[in-house]
Amino acid sequence: MAGNSQMPRTAKSRASARPRAGRTQGRNGSTQSGVMDDEIALDALAGHAGYAVRRFQIWIFQDFIRTLGAVDIRPTQYSVLTVIGANPGLSQMAVAKRLGIERARLVHLLDSLEQRELVSRLRSATDRRSHALHLTARGRTALAQFRRLAAEHERHVAVKIGKENRERLLQILSAFT
Amino acid sequence: MAGNSQMPRTAKSRASARPRAGRTQGRNGSTQSGVMDDEIALDALAGHAGYAVRRFQIWIFQDFIRTLGAVDIRPTQYSVLTVIGANPGLSQMAVAKRLGIERARLVHLLDSLEQRELVSRLRSATDRRSHALHLTARGRTALAQFRRLAAEHERHVAVKIGKENRERLLQILSAFT
DNA sequence: GAAGATTGTTGTTGACGACAACAATTGTTG
DNA sequence: CAACAATTGTTGTCGTCAACAACAATCTTC
Numbered sequence: 121m122a123g124n125s126q127m128p129r130t131a132k133s134r135a136s137a138r139p140r141a142g143r144t145q146g147r148n149g150s151t152q153s154g155v156m157d158d159e160i161a162l163d164a165l166a167g168h169a170g171y172a173v174r175r176f177q178i179w180i181f182q183d184f185i186r187t188l189g190a191v192d193i194r195p196t197q198y199s200v201l202t203v204i205g206a207n208p209g210l211s212q213m214a215v216a217k218r219l220g221i222e223r224a225r226l227v228h229l230l231d232s233l234e235q236r237e238l239v240s241r242l243r244s245a246t247d248r249r250s251h252a253l254h255l256t257a258r259g260r261t262a263l264a265q266f267r268r269l270a271a272e273h274e275r276h277v278a279v280k281i282g283k284e285n286r287e288r289l290l291q292i293l294s295a296f297t
Numbered sequence: 298m299a300g301n302s303q304m305p306r307t308a309k310s311r312a313s314a315r316p317r318a319g320r321t322q323g324r325n326g327s328t329q330s331g332v333m334d335d336e337i338a339l340d341a342l343a344g345h346a347g348y349a350v351r352r353f354q355i356w357i358f359q360d361f362i363r364t365l366g367a368v369d370i371r372p373t374q375y376s377v378l379t380v381i382g383a384n385p386g387l388s389q390m391a392v393a394k395r396l397g398i399e400r401a402r403l404v405h406l407l408d409s410l411e412q413r414e415l416v417s418r419l420r421s422a423t424d425r426r427s428h429a430l431h432l433t434a435r436g437r438t439a440l441a442q443f444r445r446l447a448a449e450h451e452r453h454v455a456v457k458i459g460k461e462n463r464e465r466l467l468q469i470l471s472a473f474t
Numbered sequence: 475g476a477a478g479a480t481t482g483t484t485g486t487t488g489a490c491g492a493c494a495a496c497a498a499t500t501g502t503t504g
Numbered sequence: 505c506a507a508c509a510a511t512t513g514t515t516g517t518c519g520t521c522a523a524c525a526a527c528a529a530t531c532t533t534c
Binding site for chain 1: 511512513514515516522
């Protein structure tokens with residue numbers, strides 16, 4: 121229930137005012153409020169990977185949250201469930217390190233998932249400090265559904281940037297997974 | 298004074314325990330705490346663009362923040378300064394829409410930048426509701442320096458993922474800028 | 475001129491990353 | 505084996521950021 125619609129939806133309508141595609145210098149007096157967004161120069165920003173990546177990441181998370189809105193699962197929760205599902209018995213530290221999540225933050229994530237009875241913390245037999253994390257039966261069937269919805273989301277991504285571009289992207293960023 | 302160090306810094310040292318690169322199934326009893334991260338299966342996560350993009354975005358922002366740590370400029374501040382510099386006289390709404398920032402959030406960003414005398418809000422002559430945003434003289438010279446540091450950061454990105462991959466990435470995500 | 479929209483502002487909520495401190499429990503070493 | 509160091513889960517704090525809601529001042533529009 122936190123799903124937001126789609127992209128910032130840059131102001132349309134107002135069909136006049138042909139953008140004079142030339143100079144990117146600003147300083148055109150009348151540029152006050154009726155500006156078409158693409159008239160506004162990004163300047164150096166256009167050459168920064170971080171800017172594009174950030175905007176893309178926001179779009180992708182919004183789509184994920186919306187697509188899995190009915191089951192109320194956010195990207196981080198999905199990643200935690202997936203890793204536990206694929207590696208039952210992991211400790212919280214191990215999950216946190218693997219996903220790059222603060223172990224303090226994982227505590228709350230697991231509290232929530234445990235309350236929803238998707239995950240259970242069992243005391244480890246070998247190290248009484250740590251918890252062995254497992255999916256519950258309900259967690260396993262739920263995850264299967266989440267996976268289907270996540271695949272649907274992934275198709276949205278493919279449509280947005282192109283199937284081949286998506287694969288190329290995954291390949292380029294494989295070092296960060 | 299908000300700069301955080303670098304990456305999550307997963308525990309290194311401890312030179313023993315050769316990871317047995319085979320199965321990715323988990324369920325190996327001894328897998329409790331001494332796990333090498335790459336033994337832990339990501340499962341479906343590996344096929345999700347969002348996961349990789351998110352991890353990459355975090356890395357890139359951390360490097361940006363660190364590289365521009367000396368001048369205390371964060372990515373969002375840099376983007377705001379850049380857009381105002383390239384389009385003097387813009388209203389806050391226009392900047393917010395162009396960068397996909399909440400206009401409520403831009404208020405605080407500008408408060409900070411105005412306090413540092415990098416930006417000034419002038420009352421618009423044509424619309425007394427809105428502010429015409431300009432860089433101060435100090436803002437212009439400062440931005441030139443920020444740009445040099447940002448270029449250095451961008452070189453870090455190129456080293457990290459490869460020069461061609463960076464360009465390919467910019468191309469793939471050009472729709473989001 | 476009245477109704478409705480826009481602009482900047484303030485404030486709240488929640489997700490998230492980074493830290494610091496702590497108790498319980500290993501491990502390590504003299 | 506006992507003292508000390510390190511690890512694990514936990515709690516709490518702080519700051520960033522996106523999303524909303526409400527408001528006064530100011531256009532727009534009819």
